Amino acid sequence: MSTLREKILNTATDLFQTRGINSTGVDTIVAVAGTTKMTLYKHFVSKENLILEVLEKGHQDFQSWLSEKLNSNTKKPSEKLQKLFEFIEEWVTSPDFHGMGFIKASAEFPNEECPVHQLSSEQSRQFRQYISSLASEANIQDADGLALQLSLLFEGAVQAEQMKRGSGAMKYAKKAAKILIDGAIKA
Template sequence: MSVSRKLAPEAPSADKLADKLSARERILNVASELFYHQGVRAVGIDTIIAAAGVAKMSLYRAFPSKDDLVAAYLERRNLEFWERWDRTVAAYPDDPRAQLEALLDAITRRTVSEAYRGCPFLNTATEFPGSALPADAVIRAHKHRVNERLRAMAEGAGVRDPQTLADQLQLVIDGAYTAGQALGADGPAKALASAGRVLIAAALGDVPTKTTA
C-alpha cells in the first residue's frame, strides 16, 4: 500500500530573499522621505511605487496596506530617534542632569536645522486625529517611552517630583518640534535648551547652568 505524503514547500533561494529585502527597503526608504517631507495623506501609493522603481505587487507583498507602510515608517523613525538619544546620553555616564541638558541641546540643534520638517509622530497624529490605525499605536508607544526616559533621568538627578519635570520637559520639547517646523531657526525653538534648563534648575531648587546650545 502506498502512502501519499505532502511535500513541504520549497524554501526560497538566497537570491530571492535578497531581492525581496531589497525591494522592501527601497519602498520603505522612499516612503520615509516622502511621508516626512510631504505628509502621509499627500503621498499616494502610486507615487511611492514610481519613486521606488518596484511593481505594485512588490509593495503589497511587503506592506499589505498603506496603513502598514505608515506604521513601518514610524517604527523606523522610532529606532533612529532612540539611536540619537542613546548616543547623546552615553557621553555623560552617571550624570543624569548632564544627560538631560545634553538632550535639550541636541534637540534644539535638530529643530532649528534647515532640513527639519517637524516631529514625524506629531505630524502623523495631526493628520489622523483619534484614529485606531497601526500608526497610532506606534505614536503612543513612542511618546510614552520618551516620558518614561525623561522621568528616569529626572529621578536620577535627584528631582523632588520627577514626573512633573518629565511632563514639563516633554511639553516644551514637543512645542519646539512644532515651532521649529513652522518658523525655523528664527523662531522660539531656539529657546528650548534654555527653557529646559530653567525647568530642571527649578525642580532641583538651584540656579540654571549656562546654555551651551
C-alpha cells in the first residue's frame, strides 16, 4: 500500500470515527490528508469504496488484535471463551476506542441493499461466527445460540459506550457473559 493511499485511509478512518461517515465529505478528507480529490479517486474509485475499505481494515485490525490477545494468553478453549469479554472490555476502555465500525455504519446506512450496510451485516455475522467457533472448540452444545447471546451483549455494550464513554455497559455485559458462558460450559 502506498503511503499516500495509507494516509488517506487512516485520515478517513479517524474522521469517520470522530465525525461520522455521512458527516465527513471528500473535501474534508482530502484537506486533512493534505492531498487532492484526484489523488483520492485514483486510490479509491468512490467515497463508498473508501468507506468499505475503512470498514474492512477496522474489522480486520480488531479481529487480529482480539485473536492475538486470546491466543497469547491461553491455549484452553474454554478459557479463551471466558477471557473474551475481558479483552473486549480492555479494547472498549482504551483511549483509542471510537466504537465499532460495523455498528456505526449500519446505523448511518440503514438500507439493506446498500453495500455499506451489507458489509456491516456481514462483519457482525463474522464476529458472531468467531464466537461460535470459540464455543465449539470449548465443546459448548449450542455454540451458535451462545454466540448469538454474546454478540448481542457485545453489540449492545459497544453501542452504549459509543453513546457515552464510561457508561459501565461493558462491565455489566462482561458479568452477564460470564453467567452465560459458565452455564453453557456446565451444560
